[in-house]
Amino acid sequence: MIRNFGPSEILFLIESARWTLLLTFLAAAFGACGGLAVALARVAQTRAIRNFATGYIAVVQGIPVLILLFLSYYGLSRAGFNLPPIVAASISLAIYASGYLGDIWQGAIQSVPVQQWEASASLALTRPQQYRTVILPQAVRIALPPTVGFLVQLVKNTSIVSIVSVVELARAGQLVNNATFQPFPVFITVAAIYFVICFPLSLASRSLEMKFNAYRGG
Amino acid sequence: MPIVVVDNLRKSFGPLEVLKGVSLTVERGQVVALLGRSGSGKSTLLRCLNGLETIDSGRIEIAGHKMDYAPRPLRELRKDVGIVFQSFNLFPHLTAAENVMLAPRLAMKIARPAARQLAEEMLAKVGLADKLDAHPDQLSGGQQQRVAIARSLAMQPKVMLFDEVTSALDPELTGEVLNVMAALAADGMTMLLVTHEMGFARNVATTSVFMHGGLIHESGPPATMFAAPRTPEFQQFIGQSLK
Numbered sequence: 401m402i403r404n405f406g407p408s409e410i411l412f413l414i415e416s417a418r419w420t421l422l423l424t425f426l427a428a429a430f431g432a433c434g435g436l437a438v439a440l441a442r443v444a445q446t447r448a449i450r451n452f453a454t455g456y457i458a459v460v461q462g463i464p465v466l467i468l469l470f471l472s473y474y475g476l477s478r479a480g481f482n483l484p485p486i487v488a489a490s491i492s493l494a495i496y497a498s499g500y501l502g503d504i505w506q507g508a509i510q511s512v513p514v515q516q517w518e519a520s521a522s523l524a525l526t527r528p529q530q531y532r533t534v535i536l537p538q539a540v541r542i543a544l545p546p547t548v549g550f551l552v553q554l555v556k557n558t559s560i561v562s563i564v565s566v567v568e569l570a571r572a573g574q575l576v577n578n579a580t581f582q583p584f585p586v587f588i589t590v591a592a593i594y595f596v597i598c599f600p601l602s603l604a605s606r607s608l609e610m611k612f613n614a615y616r617g618g
Numbered sequence: 619m620p621i622v623v624v625d626n627l628r629k630s631f632g633p634l635e636v637l638k639g640v641s642l643t644v645e646r647g648q649v650v651a652l653l654g655r656s657g658s659g660k661s662t663l664l665r666c667l668n669g670l671e672t673i674d675s676g677r678i679e680i681a682g683h684k685m686d687y688a689p690r691p692l693r694e695l696r697k698d699v700g701i702v703f704q705s706f707n708l709f710p711h712l713t714a715a716e717n718v719m720l721a722p723r724l725a726m727k728i729a730r731p732a733a734r735q736l737a738e739e740m741l742a743k744v745g746l747a748d749k750l751d752a753h754p755d756q757l758s759g760g761q762q763q764r765v766a767i768a769r770s771l772a773m774q775p776k777v778m779l780f781d782e783v784t785s786a787l788d789p790e791l792t793g794e795v796l797n798v799m800a801a802l803a804a805d806g807m808t809m810l811l812v813t814h815e816m817g818f819a820r821n822v823a824t825t826s827v828f829m830h831g832g833l834i835h836e837s838g839p840p841a842t843m844f845a846a847p848r849t850p851e852f853q854q855f856i857g858q859s860l861k
Binding site for chain 1: 668670689693694696697700701703705707708709710711720721724725769770773
């Protein structure tokens with residue numbers, strides 16, 4: 401039976417967007433923790449730690465998100481961890497996010513002038529104190545615009561997990577299309593919902609960038 | 619007993635030997651002006667004194683500490699040896715008062731209210747009692763440099779190092795910084811400064827040290843050194859500086 405594309409279908413799509421948002425949130429939260437660890441490891445004083453972090457970023461960035469997803473969904477279940485699809489999806493997206501956020505944040509940490517390290521070291525601060533009170537607060541301002549920009553990519557990339565039958569926005573669009581055979585209205589609605597999520601983030605990224613440039617110039 | 623002892627200090631950057639066996643002693647309360655052309659090693663010498671540069675050989679003792687690059691002894695040394703830089707290096711995300719309070723709170727474990735009071739005192743000392751809550755980008759270069767001096771003084775150091783602290787300032791702003799330094803010298807602070815301010819070196823410093831080619835070429839009281847240079851290099855140097 402072919403259904404019509406009506407208000408209840410639209411509501412279904414909007415409700416599915418909650419999973420998109422949840423996936424983005426989980427991936428961003430865990431990816432941020434991992435990313436911070438990777439960024440700090442990348443600027444560590446021990447060469448072995450730096451090399452490990454560099455390798456991690458290279459590997460994560462060199463693998464399609466889809467393969468990370470297959471690895472955590474099929475691979476981990478084969479290894480005995482029977483993870484619900486949403487968890488496997490979150491893990492793979494978090495790993496993907498950690499690889500990129502680690503890279504962005506390492507750059508931000510390193511763009512804090514070396515004189516800030518020297519001045520704070522000369523004031524007898526420990527290295528953790530230097531990071532906490534002098535380096536990271538400045539790195540955050542530098543990193544904020546590209547980080548928000550990356551979140552836009554993350555929102556869009558959550559659509560990939562539709563493949564392991566997590567009914568998020570993209571998968572919901574497919575389901576509705578299969579029932580209605582009205583691809584244009586269905587996927588234009590899906591696109592519009594993605595846009596409504598992503599566009600404010602893009603705007604925020606741009607205005608943060610302008611604010612940061614003003615701060616630098618002043 | 620001298621408060622600074624430098625003995626046969628050598629330091630290279632790659633193939634370039636910058637310090638070729640420098641020896642120097644400084645007594646408590648002395649104000650030592652390090653003079654010389656750029657590349658003569660004077661800034662490197664200064665930066666070796668608080669461990670910002672590691673040395674290749676030789677010995678440094680300063681404010682009762684033997685130079686030791688392990689983190690903990692190095693921090694103990696740096697509590698007693700303040701440094702002020704050419705480019706101020708204030709923390710741009712903190713106010714003037716917060717810049718001054720940071721190290722007393724974290725390194726000296728002074729509680730926030732007491733640290734705030736200390737910051738008020740130190741900023742008043744450099745004539746910036748009204749700028750406590752200003753951010754560095756709201757201050758002139760001279761004001762920023764005075765905040766940097768207050769930030770170092772808040773640690774109550776025994777020795778202060780000044781690395782070309784007026785070189786990045788417009789001429790009309792150097793005076794306010796030099797006045798603060800002269801007051802500090804009059805208070806009895808032991809100071810070593812790399813400077814191009816010949817007036818300051820002659821009138822405020824108790825000792826002038828002329829560096830040339832990675833070595834101390836000539837040193838002594840400024841009055842006699844400037845009146846009767848013993849080496850042609852120093853004579854030429856002051857000749858150029860006065861032009």
